[in-house]
Amino acid sequence: MVLKGFKLRLYPNEAQQLAINQNFGFNRFIWNQMLGMLIKRYENSPETKLLSAFDLNNLLPTLKQEYPWLKQAESTSLQCTNADLIGAYKKFFKGHAGFPRFKSRKYPKQSYQCKMGIKFTDRTHLKLSKIGVVRFRGGQQALGKVKSVAIRLTATGKYFASVLIDTDITKLPKTGLSVGIDLGVSDLMITSTGVKYPTIRFDKRLAKKKHYWEKRLARRRLQAKQEIACDHHNHVPEPRELADFKNYVKARRMVAQYNEKIANQRYDYLSKLTKALVEQFDVVKMEDLKTKNLLKNHKLARAIANQAWREIRRQLTYKCAFYGKQLVTVSPYKTSQLCSSCGFDDGKHPLEIRSWTCPDCHTQHDRDINAARNILQGS
Numbered sequence: 001m002v003l004k005g006f007k008l009r010l011y012p013n014e015a016q017q018l019a020i021n022q023n024f025g026f027n028r029f030i031w032n033q034m035l036g037m038l039i040k041r042y043e044n045s046p047e048t049k050l051l052s053a054f055d056l057n058n059l060l061p062t063l064k065q066e067y068p069w070l071k072q073a074e075s076t077s078l079q080c081t082n083a084d085l086i087g088a089y090k091k092f093f094k095g096h097a098g099f100p101r102f103k104s105r106k107y108p109k110q111s112y113q114c115k116m117g118i119k120f121t122d123r124t125h126l127k128l129s130k131i132g133v134v135r136f137r138g139g140q141q142a143l144g145k146v147k148s149v150a151i152r153l154t155a156t157g158k159y160f161a162s163v164l165i166d167t168d169i170t171k172l173p174k175t176g177l178s179v180g181i182d183l184g185v186s187d188l189m190i191t192s193t194g195v196k197y198p199t200i201r202f203d204k205r206l207a208k209k210k211h212y213w214e215k216r217l218a219r220r221r222l223q224a225k226q227e228i229a230c231d232h233h234n235h236v237p238e239p240r241e242l243a244d245f246k247n248y249v250k251a252r253r254m255v256a257q258y259n260e261k262i263a264n265q266r267y268d269y270l271s272k273l274t275k276a277l278v279e280q281f282d283v284v285k286m287e288d289l290k291t292k293n294l295l296k297n298h299k300l301a302r303a304i305a306n307q308a309w310r311e312i313r314r315q316l317t318y319k320c321a322f323y324g325k326q327l328v329t330v331s332p333y334k335t336s337q338l339c340s341s342c343g344f345d346d347g348k349h350p351l352e353i354r355s356w357t358c359p360d361c362h363t364q365h366d367r368d369i370n371a372a373r374n375i376l377q378g379s
């Protein structure tokens with residue numbers, strides 16, 4: 001059995017939207033209450049040990065007594081929120097992330113998770129506890145026990161469910177073939193079989209339209225902030241907030257829409273690419289990303305490439321597990337200077353050298369394909 005995740009677009013009716021939004025609210029409330037409590041606790045005695053998610057769960061019944069409307073919440077969702085909060089706290093203490101923030105009703109993205117009462121009733125309907133049977137589209141028919149689902153509202157106003165199921169491995173036919181892949185910047189992926197997959201800058205394709213709205217967003221944010229400052233200055237009883245400015249909200253939504261489009265295009269491209277690999281090969285070998293100096297990038301192209309590499313690795317990891325194939329990470333050695341045919345070390349080849357001939361066995365090499373072949377042979 002393996003865990004498999006996939007995303008569905010949900011089409012909740014009005015009553016269901018209301019119920020989902022309520023659950024966002026319940027979970028936001030719990031998050032904020034627990035976060036406030038953790039902060040106070042820390043202020044009172046910085047030495048005390050951090051509570052666990054389990055400790056927080058034990059506080060839920062008391063909170064439900066104090067705030068009876070919380071009983072309408074999907075109860076496993078509140079536990080998930082506690083676990084998320086403790087996770088965020090731990091990340092902060094390890095220095096991996098900023099301090100957890102309070103969540104606002106006005107933040108355009110909302111989500112909650114739950115673990116119980118989730119079932120596919122047919123090919124287009126998903127039953128969610130406390131919400132009802134919701135129509136969905138997308139995603140293959142997945143058989144298996146649903147472990148959890150995260151319901152999300154995007155900044156563009158769409159509802160999605162990220163479903164995690166426990167399912168049987170769907171073995172793809174064995175091909176008897178292995179491949180090495182080299183990851184790069186101008187060519188995203190080069191295989192030892194000689195195929196180059198270019199980097200496609202989906203962000204550039206939409207840059208003009210996105211920029212048009214980004215400029216408007218910046219201007220409208222500034223205007224709104226000035227008016228808010230006036231409200232405060234004039235002691236208006238209920239000063240406006242950013243979310244009260246319709247023009248600003250519209251621009252924010254348009255920028256989010258372009259970001260979503262770019263992200264979807266990237267994801268589709270990488271999905272097709274990794275699917276092709278697991279279909280064609282039984283073993284996929286790639287470089288350990290640690291050796292690729294992920295942190296030393298200041299250029300956008302480089303940052304985008306690094307993100308794509310991580311996503312390729314993530315997708316290959318679960319696709320190989322799911323389809324019964326094998327992903328091997330190797331720590332390659334001198335991939336661009338060793339001849340993949342005879343092993344001769346030709347010394348450093350500066351980046352501008354795209355091809356070279358091995359002085360020992362006279363094989364002509366494409367720099368990147370040779371590197372991919374060395375990765376295939378690496379261990």
Ligand SMILES: [Zn+2]
Pocket residue numbers: 339340341342343344358359360361362363
């Ligand atoms: Zn050679």
